[in-house]
Amino acid sequence: MDQGQASHNSTQHSKFLHPEEPSGRDTESVTWSVASSNRLLDAQIREGLAHNLFGGLDRNLDELLREIEVSAIDREIDMERLRGIRTLLVKAAHSVAVQAEILSELRLLALTDDLTGLYNRRGFLILGMQQLKISRRNGLPLLLFFADVDHLKLANDVHGHDEGDALLLRCAAVLNSTFRESDVVARLGGDEFAVLAQEGADSTCEIIRRRLNLSLREVNARGGLTPLSLSVGVSRFDPQLPVSLMELLTAADRDMYQQKRARHSARASTELSSSAD
Numbered sequence: 663m664d665q666g667q668a669s670h671n672s673t674q675h676s677k678f679l680h681p682e683e684p685s686g687r688d689t690e691s692v693t694w695s696v697a698s699s700n701r702l703l704d705a706q707i708r709e710g711l712a713h714n715l716f717g718g719l720d721r722n723l724d725e726l727l728r729e730i731e732v733s734a735i736d737r738e739i740d741m742e743r744l745r746g747i748r749t750l751l752v753k754a755a756h757s758v759a760v761q762a763e764i765l766s767e768l769r770l771l772a773l774t775d776d777l778t779g780l781y782n783r784r785g786f787l788i789l790g791m792q793q794l795k796i797s798r799r800n801g802l803p804l805l806l807f808f809a810d811v812d813h814l815k816l817a818n819d820v821h822g823h824d825e826g827d828a829l830l831l832r833c834a835a836v837l838n839s840t841f842r843e844s845d846v847v848a849r850l851g852g853d854e855f856a857v858l859a860q861e862g863a864d865s866t867c868e869i870i871r872r873r874l875n876l877s878l879r880e881v882n883a884r885g886g887l888t889p890l891s892l893s894v895g896v897s898r899f900d901p902q903l904p905v906s907l908m909e910l911l912t913a914a915d916r917d918m919y920q921q922k923r924a925r926h927s928a929r930a931s932t933e934l935s936s937s938a939d
Contacts, residue, residue, distance in 0.1 A: 775849040777827060778834035786848035790858050790907045793846060797901045803861045804899040805870065808914035809833070810922070811853040812891040821887050832890045836877040840870065856911065867896050893922040 773785030781789065797804050811833050818826040830849070837847050837857060845859040859865060874894065882889050895918025897910045 777830060778849050780834050780837070780855070781846060781848035783848065783850045786846060786850060786856055786858075787907065789846045793858050794899060794904065794907055797860075797899060798904055801901050803901060805859050805861050805865075805867055806897045806899065806910045806914045807857040807859065807870070808895045808897075808911065808918050809837070809855040809857070810893045810918055811855075812893055812922075813888065814853040817888040825887050828886065829888055829890055832881050832886065833892065836874065836881050836890065836892070839877045839880075840874045856914070861898070867898075871896075893918050893925070895919070895921055 773781055773788065775782040793804060811829055814826055814829055817829055830853070833855060834847075834849065837855060841847055841857055841859055842865075845857055847855075847857045849855050859870065861867075871894070874892075878890060878892065895914040895916065897913035897917060899905065899910055
């Protein structure tokens with residue numbers, strides 16, 4: 663977000679931080695699991711698809727199962743008929759496997775940002791809440807990084823949306839090179855990104871920030887119409903004093919704006935000193 667925009671109220675969440683549940687509701691007080699989330703997502707995927715995609719598979723499976731049921735109650739089944747039943751069972755299993763594979767692919771697409779290939783907001787919330795549960799079990803703390811691409815609107819206005827997309831892709835590349843594959847890296851929407859990473863001896867906040875700055879310098883050294891600049895805030899999840907994922911996001915968002923304001927004030931002070939000289 664650009665500095666020229668209206669000042670940010672530190673108590674107001676970004677529009678991408680608001681959960682889908684009603685305001686004030688603790689998202690982690692709701693019974694949740696990856697399995698239940700996947701079931702809901704599968705139902706939404708099925709509802710949004712052409713009926714003939716799964717409908718044909720379902721009808722074929724129903725017909726196979728009915729034929730197997732009829733055959734199974736026949737008391738005088740010869741070997742040839744048994745081999746036929748075996749073939750029907752293989753076909754039924756294949757039909758189920760095909761549906762599972764299609765749902766798996768579509769589920770991945772539903773959790774992925776089209777432009778960057780990172781997780782989207784839905785993916786981040788699903789995997790993030792799961793990571794918090796794991797952290798509470800194993801006692802290992804987590805760090806949540808909230809990043810905002812500086813001057814994205816200016817790049818869009820001056821150079822067009824292709825340049826804005828290029829900045830977002832470079833940001834995704836920086837985050838992928840900074841964090842581990844096991845960390846949850848996501849684009850929440852617009853110019854906002856989030857990462858949930860496990861804290862460790864080689865992954866403290868300071869070490870990760872240094873890696874991030876190094877990755878930024880390397881990406882910018884390759885050139886581009888607009889240098890990539892990020893404002894980054896951090897919050898920490900202590901499994902002994904657990905909070906919700908939305909509280910972590912809000913704290914990191916608030917820290918990010920404090921960093922942005924401090925940097926802007928320092929820049930303004932430097933420019934004022936230079937003009938006085």
